[in-house]
Amino acid sequence: MSSVRIGIVGLGNMGTGHAKYLIANEVKDGVLAAVCDSRPERLEWARSELGEHVRRFDTPEAMYASGAIDGVLICTPHYDHPRQAIQAFSHGLHVLVEKPAGVYTKQVREMNEAAAASGNVFGIMYNQRTNPLYAKLKELLESGELGEIRRTNWIITNWYRPQSYYNSGGWRATWAGEGGGVLINQDPHQLDLWGWTTGLKPKRMRAFCQFGKHRDIEVENDVTAYVEYENGATGVFVTSTYESPGTNRFEVSGDRGKLVVENGKLTFSRLRVPESEFNRTFTGSFGQPECWTFDVPVASGGSQHAAITQDWVNAILKGTPLIAPGEEGINGLMLSNAMLLSTWIDDWVEFPIDEDLFYDKLQEQIRNSKTKKDANHYVTADVSGTH
Amino acid sequence: MSSVRIGIVGLGNMGTGHAKYLIANEVKDGVLAAVCDSRPERLEWARSELGEHVRRFDTPEAMYASGAIDGVLICTPHYDHPRQAIQAFSHGLHVLVEKPAGVYTKQVREMNEAAAASGNVFGIMYNQRTNPLYAKLKELLESGELGEIRRTNWIITNWYRPQSYYNSGGWRATWAGEGGGVLINQDPHQLDLWGWTTGLKPKRMRAFCQFGKHRDIEVENDVTAYVEYENGATGVFVTSTYESPGTNRFEVSGDRGKLVVENGKLTFSRLRVPESEFNRTFTGSFGQPECWTFDVPVASGGSQHAAITQDWVNAILKGTPLIAPGEEGINGLMLSNAMLLSTWIDDWVEFPIDEDLFYDKLQEQIRNSKTKKDANHYVTADVSGTH
Numbered sequence: 001m002s003s004v005r006i007g008i009v010g011l012g013n014m015g016t017g018h019a020k021y022l023i024a025n026e027v028k029d030g031v032l033a034a035v036c037d038s039r040p041e042r043l044e045w046a047r048s049e050l051g052e053h054v055r056r057f058d059t060p061e062a063m064y065a066s067g068a069i070d071g072v073l074i075c076t077p078h079y080d081h082p083r084q085a086i087q088a089f090s091h092g093l094h095v096l097v098e099k100p101a102g103v104y105t106k107q108v109r110e111m112n113e114a115a116a117a118s119g120n121v122f123g124i125m126y127n128q129r130t131n132p133l134y135a136k137l138k139e140l141l142e143s144g145e146l147g148e149i150r151r152t153n154w155i156i157t158n159w160y161r162p163q164s165y166y167n168s169g170g171w172r173a174t175w176a177g178e179g180g181g182v183l184i185n186q187d188p189h190q191l192d193l194w195g196w197t198t199g200l201k202p203k204r205m206r207a208f209c210q211f212g213k214h215r216d217i218e219v220e221n222d223v224t225a226y227v228e229y230e231n232g233a234t235g236v237f238v239t240s241t242y243e244s245p246g247t248n249r250f251e252v253s254g255d256r257g258k259l260v261v262e263n264g265k266l267t268f269s270r271l272r273v274p275e276s277e278f279n280r281t282f283t284g285s286f287g288q289p290e291c292w293t294f295d296v297p298v299a300s301g302g303s304q305h306a307a308i309t310q311d312w313v314n315a316i317l318k319g320t321p322l323i324a325p326g327e328e329g330i331n332g333l334m335l336s337n338a339m340l341l342s343t344w345i346d347d348w349v350e351f352p353i354d355e356d357l358f359y360d361k362l363q364e365q366i367r368n369s370k371t372k373k374d375a376n377h378y379v380t381a382d383v384s385g386t387h
Numbered sequence: 388m389s390s391v392r393i394g395i396v397g398l399g400n401m402g403t404g405h406a407k408y409l410i411a412n413e414v415k416d417g418v419l420a421a422v423c424d425s426r427p428e429r430l431e432w433a434r435s436e437l438g439e440h441v442r443r444f445d446t447p448e449a450m451y452a453s454g455a456i457d458g459v460l461i462c463t464p465h466y467d468h469p470r471q472a473i474q475a476f477s478h479g480l481h482v483l484v485e486k487p488a489g490v491y492t493k494q495v496r497e498m499n500e501a502a503a504a505s506g507n508v509f510g511i512m513y514n515q516r517t518n519p520l521y522a523k524l525k526e527l528l529e530s531g532e533l534g535e536i537r538r539t540n541w542i543i544t545n546w547y548r549p550q551s552y553y554n555s556g557g558w559r560a561t562w563a564g565e566g567g568g569v570l571i572n573q574d575p576h577q578l579d580l581w582g583w584t585t586g587l588k589p590k591r592m593r594a595f596c597q598f599g600k601h602r603d604i605e606v607e608n609d610v611t612a613y614v615e616y617e618n619g620a621t622g623v624f625v626t627s628t629y630e631s632p633g634t635n636r637f638e639v640s641g642d643r644g645k646l647v648v649e650n651g652k653l654t655f656s657r658l659r660v661p662e663s664e665f666n667r668t669f670t671g672s673f674g675q676p677e678c679w680t681f682d683v684p685v686a687s688g689g690s691q692h693a694a695i696t697q698d699w700v701n702a703i704l705k706g707t708p709l710i711a712p713g714e715e716g717i718n719g720l721m722l723s724n725a726m727l728l729s730t731w732i733d734d735w736v737e738f739p740i741d742e743d744l745f746y747d748k749l750q751e752q753i754r755n756s757k758t759k760k761d762a763n764h765y766v767t768a769d770v771s772g773t774h
Contacts, residue, residue, distance in 0.1 A: 150601070150629070150630065151544070151625075151627070151630065153542060153625065155540060155638070157538070157640070160675045161673075162665065162666045162669045162671075162672075162674065162675070163666050163667075163669075164669055164670050164671060164672060165672045165673065168672045206593065206595070208593070208613055208615075208621070210621070213619075214537075214662075214663070214666070215666075222621065224613050224621060224623055226595055226611050226613065228595075232600075234595070234597070234609065234611060236611055236623060236625060238538075238540065238623060240538070242537070242662065242666075243537065243538065243640050243645070243662075244644070244658060244662045244665070244675045244676055244678065245644065245645060245656045245658075245675070245678045245680070246640075246645075247638065247640075247645070251542070251634065253544070253630050253633075253634075257631070257632065258630070258632060258633075258634070269632045271631060271632075275601075275629065275630075275631045276601070278549065278631070279549045279550050279601070279602075279629075280550075282549045282550075282551055283551050284549075284551060285549075285551060285552045285555045286548075286552065287549065288547045288549070288631045288632070289631055291631065291632045293632070
C-alpha cells in the first residue's frame with residue numbers, strides 16, 4: 001500500500017475541517033476517498049466542495065463495507081465513537097477517532113479491546129500532543145530535568161461559553177446528548193496532557209462538580225478536582241465555562257524546581273541542586289537552593305489536526321509509533337468520569353474507577369433529566385450508542 | 388493620655404523585632420516601657436540593648452500588675468496568646484497579639500469575649516493588611532470593580548522550610564508545641580487576607596492535609612483545600628513547605644473579569660461589560676466580552692510591623708478604627724482549623740466549625756504523638772495554655 005484511502009464519518013464542524021485539509025493534499029499519502037453523513041445537506045456540500053470522486057454514504061456501515069477505504073476518521077457525537085470504531089475494526093479498517101474516545105470508560109474499554117484484537121492502527125485526535133509547549137514539557141519531565149514530580153496544578157478556566165452556545169443545539173449540554181459538560185466537551189485535551197506530560201498515575205481522587213452554574217444547562221460547567229498519585233504527589237484541576245477572560249496555567253513542581261506553562265510560554269525555575277539533596281545537607285534554619293528562572297526555548301507552530309492525521313497515515317504505511325495511540329483515550333476519560341463520579345457519590349474515587357457504577361449513575365442522570373430541550377434527529381442518532 | 392506605655396511579652400524573634408523599632412522611636416506616641424521573658428538571657432539582652440529604663444519582668448502577671456504599662460504586645464508561642472491576652476484584659480490593659488490569634492477557635496472565642504467585655508483596644512499583628520498589593524486588592528473588590536466574586540485560587544507554596552529549620556527547636560512542628568504546621572505557622576497572613584480582601588463567607592470546606600511530607604515532622608506541611616462560599620463562589624487554597632522555589636499566586640475571578648496578585652504585581656483583566664450582561668445579550672455561539680488587561684498602580688512599601696503597632700497606638704489615643712481588629716483573628720484560624728478537621732474526619736466541614744470536635748481531635752493528636760523530640764522548658768511553658 002503506497003497511500004491510505006480515508007473515509008470520514010460525520011461532516012460536522014470537525015469532520016468538515018478534516019475533509020478540507022485532506023482534499024487540499026496536506027497529508028502526504030493520505031487520500032480522502034469517501035465521506036458519510038445522515039444529513040442530505042452535508043452530502044450535498046461534500047459533492048459540491050470535495051468533488052464527485054469522493055464517494056458519499058449515508059450510513060457508516062455502507063461506507064465500511066464499500067471497499068473504498070482503508071481507514072476511517074470518526075467525527076460523530078461522543079456517544080457514537082466506540083460503537084462506530086468497533087464496527088470499523090470488524091471491517092478490517094484502521095481508525096482515527098476524534099476526542100473524546102467516548103463518554104464512559106466501560107464503552108471505551110470495549111473499543112480498545114476490539115482495536116487490539118484487530119491488529120489495525122488505532123489513533124485518537126489528540127492534536128495538542130503536537131503543541132510544542134506540551135511536547136517540550138513532556139520531554140523535560142521524561143528526561144528527568146525536574147526530578148520526581150511532587151505537585152501538579154492546572155487552572156483551565158478559559159473555556160468561555162455563553163448561554164447562546166448551549167442553546168445552539170438541542171443535544172448540547174445534556175446527559176442524553178453529550179453525556180457531560182466542560183469535562184467531556186472542552187477539557188479532553190487538557191485531561192490527556194495532564195497525564196501524558198507528567199506520566200503520573202492517579203491513585204485516588206476527590207472532585208467537586210457544579211451543574212448549570214451561571215448557565216441554564218443540566219451538565220457540569222464548574223469543576224475542582226484533587227488527585228493523589230501513586231508516587232505520593234498531589235494535583236489540582238480547576239475548570240469552568242463561565243469565566244472571562246479565564247486562565248490557562250499548568251504548573252508542575254518537582255525535586256528540581258518548577259515548570260509553568262502559561263501565556264504561550266514554558267517557564268522553568270530550576271534548582272542548581274535538587275531540593276532533596278539541599279534538605280539533607282543544609283544546616284541553617286532559613287535558606288533554599290539556588291534557583292535559575294528562564295523561559296525554555298520552544299519550537300513554533302504545532303497542534304495541527306493534520307499532523308495527527310499524517311502521523312496515523314505514517315503508522316499505517318510504515319509502522320511508525322503513534323504520537324497519540326487510540327488506546328490512551330481511556331486515560332483522560334477516566335479522569336473525567338472520576339470527577340463526575342466523586343461528585344455524584346460525594347466521596348473518594350479510587351483508580352481504576354468502578355466503571356459499572358459510573359455507567360449506572362450516568363443512566364440515572366439521563367433518566368432524571370428535566371431538560372426542556374427537544375431531542376432532534378441528531379440527538380436521537382447520538383443517543384443510540386448508549387444502550 | 389498623650390502616649391501609650393507598651394509592654395512586650397516574649398522576647399523571641401518577633402518580640403525582639405518589635406522592641407527594636409519601639410526603642411528607636413519608630414512608633415509615634417508609643418513608648419517601650421517594659422518587657423517580659425522567662426529566660427534570664429533574654430532579660431539580660433534587654434538590659435544591655437534596650438536600657439535600664441525599660442522595666443524587666445519574668446512573668447506576664449508581674450508586668451501586668453506593675454502599673455508600668457497601658458498596653459501589651461503578646462509575642463509568645465501560639466498556644467499562650469489567648470490566655471495571656473485574657474489576663475491582660477482583666478488588668479485593664481490594651482492588647483496587640485501576634486498572629487496566629489491562637490491554635491483553636493474555642494480558645495480564641497474566649498479571648499474575643501474577654502476583649503469585648505473589657506472595652507479595651509484589641510489588635511492583631513496582621514501586618515500584611517498594610518501590604519499595598521492586598522490593600523489595593525481589597526479596595527477594588529469592596530468598591531465593586533470586579534462585580535460579584537465567582538472563584539478564588541491561592542497557591543502559596545513558597546514557605547520553604549528545610550529539615551534543619553524543624554530541628555532547630557524541640558517545640559517546632561509538634562502538636563503539643565505549636566498545634567500544627569504550615570497552616571498555623573506560615574499561612575496565618577494568607578488565611579486572613581483570603582477572607583479580608585474578598586469579604587467572602589465560607590459555607591463548607593473539604594480539605595486534604597498531608598503530614599510530614601518530605602520532612603521528618605508530625606504536623607501538616609502540604610494542604611489542598613476546596614471551599615464553597617455563601618454566595619455560591621468556590622475557592623482553592625494550596626500550600627506546602629517543601630517546594631522550592633514555590634509559588635505565591637492569588638487569583639480572584641468575578642463577573643467583571645479577573646485579578647491576580649503574583650510577583651509583586653496586581654494584574655487586572657477587566658471586562659468592558661460584565662460577563663452576566665454579555666451572556667444575557669450575546670447571540671453568537673462563540674465570543675466573549677472585550678477585556679482590558681493591565682497592572683493596577685500600587686503604592687510602594689508597606690507590610691511593616693511598626694505600621695500595625697502605630698495603628699493600635701492611634702486607636703488607643705484617638706479612638707480611630709483598627710486596620711486589624713483582634714476579634715478578626717478567629718476568621719483565618721477557623722479556616723486553618725477547618726482544613727485539619729476535614730482531613731481528620733475525612734469529610735466536609737460546615738461553617739462555623741464544630742469547635743469542640745476540633746479541640747478533641749487536636750488533643751488526640753497530642754496524645755498520640757510519637758515525636759522523639761525532647762520537650763524543653765520552652766515547650767513546657769508553651770503547652771500550659773492548652774489544657
